[in-house]
Amino acid sequence: MADERTEGGGRSMGGDRDAGGTRGVARSADDVGRRLRREAAIAAVGLGIVILAVAAFSTPWRVLAAGPPDPARDFTAAQIARAQAFDAATTLPSYLSLALTIIIAGLLVATPAGARAVGWLRGPWWLRVILGVVVITALTELIRLPVGMWFETLLRDFGLSTQDWASWAGDRLKNVGVGAAIVCLMLVVLVALARRVRRWWIPAAVGAFVLTVVASFVYPVVFEPLFNDFTSMRQGPLRENLLAMAERDGVPVEDVLVADASRRTTALNAYVSGFGATRRIVVYDTLLKAPQREVELVVAHELGHAKHDDVLSGTLIGGLGAGLGAVLLFLVFDPVRRRAGVTSIADPRAVGAVMGLMSLSTLLMGPAENVVSRHIEARADVHALDLTRDPATFIQMQKRLAVTNISDLSPDAVEYVLYASHPTSPERIAMARAWAKLNGVPVP
Numbered sequence: 001m002a003d004e005r006t007e008g009g010g011r012s013m014g015g016d017r018d019a020g021g022t023r024g025v026a027r028s029a030d031d032v033g034r035r036l037r038r039e040a041a042i043a044a045v046g047l048g049i050v051i052l053a054v055a056a057f058s059t060p061w062r063v064l065a066a067g068p069p070d071p072a073r074d075f076t077a078a079q080i081a082r083a084q085a086f087d088a089a090t091t092l093p094s095y096l097s098l099a100l101t102i103i104i105a106g107l108l109v110a111t112p113a114g115a116r117a118v119g120w121l122r123g124p125w126w127l128r129v130i131l132g133v134v135v136i137t138a139l140t141e142l143i144r145l146p147v148g149m150w151f152e153t154l155l156r157d158f159g160l161s162t163q164d165w166a167s168w169a170g171d172r173l174k175n176v177g178v179g180a181a182i183v184c185l186m187l188v189v190l191v192a193l194a195r196r197v198r199r200w201w202i203p204a205a206v207g208a209f210v211l212t213v214v215a216s217f218v219y220p221v222v223f224e225p226l227f228n229d230f231t232s233m234r235q236g237p238l239r240e241n242l243l244a245m246a247e248r249d250g251v252p253v254e255d256v257l258v259a260d261a262s263r264r265t266t267a268l269n270a271y272v273s274g275f276g277a278t279r280r281i282v283v284y285d286t287l288l289k290a291p292q293r294e295v296e297l298v299v300a301h302e303l304g305h306a307k308h309d310d311v312l313s314g315t316l317i318g319g320l321g322a323g324l325g326a327v328l329l330f331l332v333f334d335p336v337r338r339r340a341g342v343t344s345i346a347d348p349r350a351v352g353a354v355m356g357l358m359s360l361s362t363l364l365m366g367p368a369e370n371v372v373s374r375h376i377e378a379r380a381d382v383h384a385l386d387l388t389r390d391p392a393t394f395i396q397m398q399k400r401l402a403v404t405n406i407s408d409l410s411p412d413a414v415e416y417v418l419y420a421s422h423p424t425s426p427e428r429i430a431m432a433r434a435w436a437k438l439n440g441v442p443v444p
């Protein structure tokens with residue numbers, strides 16, 4: 001080795017100055033690249049530690065210890081059998097959909113498939129980025145369509161869907177369109193930055209954070225109305241009771257909105273979205289057929305989310321995660337670039353590879369998000385119990401939700417890790433019993 005180096009040096013000194021000079025430039029470009037990557041790696045580690053710390057400290061790890069869940073205690077054999085039948089029917093399309101996500105993202109990241117799919121596009125770079133996102137989205141959607149139709153057929157077989165194919169397709173198109181529009185915005189900004197700034201990961205990370213926060217803030221007023229109509233809950237004792245309960249809880253709520261979810265589903269649900277000026281509590285119109293006391297229990301749970309600012313803290317952690325994603329993109333894109341057959345991230349043909357990486361990271365983050373979410377949901381349940389002191393109605397409500405939505409009463413470990421954003425209904429019921437015992441209320 002030492003000899004070779006001397007020999008090389010000797011040759012270079014022997015007069016071939018151009019070659020030596022180029023090698024020097026290449027080496028210093030390499031050094032710069034290494035330094036830039038080292039800076040980004042330090043930022044990634046720092047940001048990762050901040051995210052872990054914020055998530056670790058803000059997650060209510062120990063909400064309330066409960067006994068083991070026991071579906072047979074609260075659900076009939078027929079109800080359990082129906083839940084098992086639905087789970088059995090949806091397992092294959094669920095895993096097929098997961099496999100397709102991994103395969104498509106894998107092809108986009110590890111092969112030149114994405115670059116080939118959009119390589120024929122012509123025009124200015126920003127137009128090729130936008131059209132590239134449209135082409136990749138359309139191809140992906142085409143591949144996924146049969147599984148989506150399979151799933152919808154099952155929802156209809158089990159009486160969960162109230163849609164015809166036209167409204168189903170309309171929903172799906174809107175969903176895909178909104179997703180593609182957001183990705184277009186992200187990628188046009190990303191490519192513009194990569195074309196101008198060497199350390200593009202810094203403005204990209206800030207931009208990803210800001211976009212996440214803004215999108216979450218405007219979500220209830222910009223995106224939700226695309227899919228549902230919202231009306232104020234009509235005057236009457238239910239509305240009065242809900243607003244009085246919110247006031248008692250110290251959560252300022254001016255209105256409870258009702259979404260026309262029945263145009264799509266028979267499932268029961270309620271949620272809080274937005275924060276600050278856009279925060280709202282929404283109940284599905286399907287839920288209003290339940291006894292009033294049960295609706296109050298559902299809203300009491302949502303007040304728990306509002307009181308703890310769960311949407312805001314979720315948004316902030318999500319924004320930091322998006323920022324970390326931008327830094328990691330800078331770090332991993334060099335090896336990906338060669339496999340994906342593109343020159344750099346500034347190359348409009350790179351949109352497929354970036355979309356594949358985004359899809360993989362979303363998938364990988366899912367289980368961690370579910371762990372945090374399950375604890376936050378448990379805290380909202382305890383809040384509902386503290387506020388209403390009515391575990392009996394809480395359990396009635398959980399049973400109604402589980403039976404109507406055909407929830408999985410005892411998911412296997414993989415399903416739990418991948419899909420369970422909430423504790424299971426039997427877990428929630430067990431917790432209500434533990435709450436009753438702890439608070440000296442008769443155990444239902």
Ligand SMILES: [Zn+2]
Pocket residue numbers: 301302305377380
């Ligand atoms: Zn919740």
